[in-house]
Amino acid sequence: MKKFATILAILLSTVINAQSLNSNAQLIKEKSPEDFKKIELIVGQNYDKSESMYTIMINTQADALYNYLTTPNPNTKEEEATLLNMYEFNTSIIDGIKCTNWALLMIMLEQKGYKTE
Numbered sequence: 639m640k641k642f643a644t645i646l647a648i649l650l651s652t653v654i655n656a657q658s659l660n661s662n663a664q665l666i667k668e669k670s671p672e673d674f675k676k677i678e679l680i681v682g683q684n685y686d687k688s689e690s691m692y693t694i695m696i697n698t699q700a701d702a703l704y705n706y707l708t709t710p711n712p713n714t715k716e717e718e719a720t721l722l723n724m725y726e727f728n729t730s731i732i733d734g735i736k737c738t739n740w741a742l743l744m745i746m747l748e749q750k751g752y753k754t755e
Contacts (some may be wrong), residue, residue, distance in 0.1 A: 702740035
């Protein structure tokens with residue numbers, strides 16, 4: 639019974655924490671509401687706001703945007719072109735607004751060997 643209570647507490651804690659924005663998401667929402675709106679548009683394509691995954695994916699996108707902004711600049715023209723191509727590949731128009739899927743972009747950058755942290 640004690641083991642069950644512990645597992646239940648962990649699950650409840652996970653669900654409760656998943657319902658709130660992390661520090662990067664809160665910062666983007668406060669300092670750059672237009673970027674936060676774009677993140678909401680990207681996430682809203684796959685998840686409804688009432689789903690717990692919605693907030694999890696908002697946090698994931700916010701973390702990826704933060705990591706992208708802190709990624710060192712490319713060293714060569716070739717790296718710059720590659721970065722631009724990946725950025726454009728992960729950018730689409732949603733409701734007339736240009737939005738970038740930051741999480742997928744960061745995965746692609748990491749696969750290409752870019753230092754992203």
